[in-house]
Amino acid sequence: AQKVTQAQTEISVVEKEDVTLDCVYETRDTTYYLFWYKQPPSGELVFLIRRNSFDEQNEISGRYSWNFQKSTSSFNFTITASQVVDSAVYFCALSQAGTASKLTFGTGTRLQVTL
Amino acid sequence: NAGVTQTPKFQVLKTGQSMTLQCAQDMNHNSMYWYRQDPGMGLRLIYYSASEGTTDKGEVPNGYNVSRLNKREFSLRLESAAPSQTSVYFCASRGTGMFGNTIYFGEGSWLTVV
Numbered sequence: 001a002q003k004v005t006q007a008q009t010e011i012s013v014v015e016k017e018d019v020t021l022d023c024v025y026e027t028r029d030t031t032y033y034l035f036w037y038k039q040p041p042s043g044e045l046v047f048l049i050r051r052n053s054f055d056e057q058n059e060i061s062g063r064y065s066w067n068f069q070k071s072t073s074s075f076n077f078t079i080t081a082s083q084v085v086d087s088a089v090y091f092c093a094l095s096q097a098g099t100a101s102k103l104t105f106g107t108g109t110r111l112q113v114t115l
Numbered sequence: 116n117a118g119v120t121q122t123p124k125f126q127v128l129k130t131g132q133s134m135t136l137q138c139a140q141d142m143n144h145n146s147m148y149w150y151r152q153d154p155g156m157g158l159r160l161i162y163y164s165a166s167e168g169t170t171d172k173g174e175v176p177n178g179y180n181v182s183r184l185n186k187r188e189f190s191l192r193l194e195s196a197a198p199s200q201t202s203v204y205f206c207a208s209r210g211t212g213m214f215g216n217t218i219y220f221g222e223g224s225w226l227t228v229v
Binding site: 044 | 150223
């Protein structure tokens with residue numbers, strides 16, 4: 001069975017602070033995919049990143065960065081110099097490899113960025 | 116979220132009524148999914164379809180039926196709506212490839228059962 005844990009229910013930061021969203025996963029598969037999605041107040045789910053289990057390289061995209069560590073089964077997401085527009089619920093998700101594989105979601109972390 | 120279209124976006128039902136949520140994708144994806152989102156519970160899989168003509172139960176299938184009409188369309192039906200089915204419903208699709216591709220979501224359908 002697969003499981004994703006996002007222990008942080010809500011985080012509040014002041015604009016320009018850095019913030020890290022934690023994600024811990026459980027799986028018995030050796031090949032799998034990890035994802036982060038953003039859900040802004042408008043409600044849609046926006047894909048942010050996909051990482052496969054073979055690739056432990058950290059990834060940076062603008063103010064966003066992701067730290068994947070298989071040794072601790074974690075896939076943490078850091079926003080540098082946060083902005084009000086970053087306010088959203090962020091979901092971490094896990095999928096087996098394979099075309100029909102399902103996504104298992106964490107319960108999400110609500111990030112509130114204030115001025 | 117271009118590519119996955121859901122209708123309707125909002126719906127209010129009375130207990131016992133039936134309705135169908137429609138989903139279509141234009142990305143030629145094989146796999147399609149229906150999820151529901153409830154406060155504090157993330158997204159939970161209702162049903163999925165690995166390919167045209169096949170459907171399988173997910174984590175919370177009770178009270179729902181699905182139809183994979185063709186490669187593009189995957190509908191979710193509530194035969195006799197209950198207040199516990201008040202939720203936000205998301206359709207998603209996933210492309211082919213040995214290691215799987217990114218899953219894209221529709222914009223969601225807000226359903227209230229009174």
